[in-house]
Amino acid sequence: MFLERMNSKLKRVLVPGPLIIGAGPSGLATAACLKEKGVPSLILERENCLASLWKLKSYDRLRLHLPKRFCELPLMGFPPEFPTYPMKEEFLSYLEAYAKHFSIEPLFGEEVKSAEYDPTMEFWLVKTGSSEFVCRWLIVATGENSEPMSPEFPQISDFKGRVLHTSLYKNGTTFKGQKILVVGCGNSGMEISLDLCNSGAQASVVVRDTLHILPREILGRSTFGLSMWLLKWFPLRLVDRFLLFCSWFILGNTHRFGLRRPQIGPIELKNTTGKTPVLDVGTLAKIKAGQIMVVPSIKRFTETGVEFIDEKIEDFDSVILATGYRSNVPSWLKEEGFFSKKDGYPVAPFPHSWKGENGLYSVGFTKRGLLGASLDAQKVAKEIATQWNLEMKHLQTDL
Template identity: 65%
Template sequence: MAMQTTAIQEDKGNGIFHKAMNSESKPVWIPGPVIIGAGPSGLAVAACLKERGVPFLILEKERCIGSLWTLKTYNSLQLHLPKETCKLPHMPFPPEVPAYPTKQQFISYLEAYAKHFAIEPMFRQEVQSAIYDARMGFWRVQSNESEFLCRWFIVATGENAEPVLPNIEGISDFKGSLIHTSRFKDGADFTGQKVLVVGCGNSGMEISLDLCNNDAQVSLAVRDKLHILPREVLGRSTFSLSMWLLNWFPVKLVDWFLLICSQLILGDTQKMGIRRPKIGPLEQKNSTGKTPVLDVGAFSKIKSGKIKVVCGVQRFTASGAEFVDGHVENFDSVILATGYRSTVTSWLKEDNFFNENDGYPRNPFPDNWKGKNGLYSVGFTRRGLLGSSIDAHRVAEDIARQWNCETKHLRIES
């Protein structure tokens, strides 16, 4: 028995679907893939599909594209890597944009990218469930407003969907201001305050620098070992130089070179209370996904004593924190630079492709992009925007091959 559906009209000019809903609540049939997320990953795969003539629909839960960048990042943020490694497929950054674009420059690039490829997501469409209907041979995607049916389903929500809030004893007892970095905007809001930053990844380091530059007293809680590298070595991006060296030398040798350069440029981080892991930064990235910190000036503030490194937090008190070494301090504000997590497994009703423990594809890069029954992922490589672009090309090519050879004329009777 055929299921009644509402049609989505395809605009042949731009490959975007326009809803033609009637008054009844019926599933909406999408001839091409449904993409979840209008961040860089979703835009990248949409552009690659567009270049191959495959129509698509993007569902985005927020009101804008690039919502993480637009709504949940601090004003002083810059790309950690040079723009050549962060461009999306088929469109470079404008030549006037500097080597390390600012937050606003990157948002403007995303907006120009969407306009260039005529990508028009459906906003405020939060996916509540997505399940493959084996009887029908299609995905059923339920949002807060509609249900969609599609042959291909692309998860492009990225690795940073939801803030991670640590379960530290007494955290609810703290009477000062306590926020996650997703709500931090500007260090000027904390001028004159005594602030504890919990977490020492790139965000924690950069927010500490922003606070310090705005005359806050900053303490940076460092619990785990980590690698800090200079953003540039010999006038070249550390990342770009590393990728070039890996074409010729093994990871361990490149790691050795990076650590020697770091020692010469930054000095001994352990003297400042920041211990390095036993394995090198690239080897650690490959094995655990943990990204080394690329220093943009925070470490010089640490060496000068303007940013104080403290050990991990044991518990919070009403007025501050007790640290694992036993000392207690009072703080006006606490900023949790504790990262984000994927939330895919909370709504994707599938237990083979994505790992329910961390929300990442079970198969690591480069085999992370394709599951079964037309399920794909973009942006879960732990390799930033470059990884998203690699995924986008692979996914679009695979779907385009099927679209052109098998299902271009598929129709569901309404």
């Protein structure tokens, strides 16, 4: 599938088709779409497994937050016996079966150090620890969640308890009987708080900003699926009002529990800022019952706990940082204009975020989850296949 030659420093690998960086769902979807169109590709993956974020850095009770039909990759659906919201292990087994079905064999343990376009050669030069890959097309599929993000908090080094990011959290069994502060109130923070509570820990969750909490299902249908259907017929703001009315009817007034809603509706907020609403899986009931406490922003850490901005001081045994992830693309991609150096996302917003210049593409940076990654993969494969077929035609003519 690819050719090799040695030089004095790095093994040079000439890749005839596209080179894909990342063997997560985005990379697999792209490779499958390319193969379906007769275009060979090669995936580089820094870890030693597929979907390393899911396999190595996610908690045990994780499920897909959206129904499986919105999360399947192109050309192959989930097994019909899978539940509506597949569990972590089920999703991983689906990805393994997907790779096997399309004969996708990534090169594991290949962490990209740099990728730079050579205008003289008109090829991309991608360097790992041991090799230099040369390719005509480069597809960045490392995703929005490449690196754990752990913000600096005042005097956090003073805290004598345990501090860990959610990427290291597996389950609540080791925290039984402890007081735990969860910093971050997105879907992961809320679900980990629930997991801790169910495991016998006393959990408090930091909510420093407004957020939307929606029921996972409305009228027996997925909230997300219902929203997508309504948007085909009604204006976005009217759909947002409907969602908020249903949320108030099903969940009640969340404001009195310290969970203030933004002025802007949940779908509009997602589209404009990328901030995902929390789909409740039982955490809110625990908050209402006083089993999970909502606390304000952190002012500073102490040796034994935290002082909050309301000047209350509380002791904690451990702190879990549910502060999310970030893209690491700016650390290795030597390119100007397509990816932002600030946040590692394509500068152009969705749906125009998939295509750069000089054969550079991105998949999985839409802020629209697996569905957005699948759409990207199909667009990229279609365009590259057109170029590939044209070049092959010219090559055959020359021969």
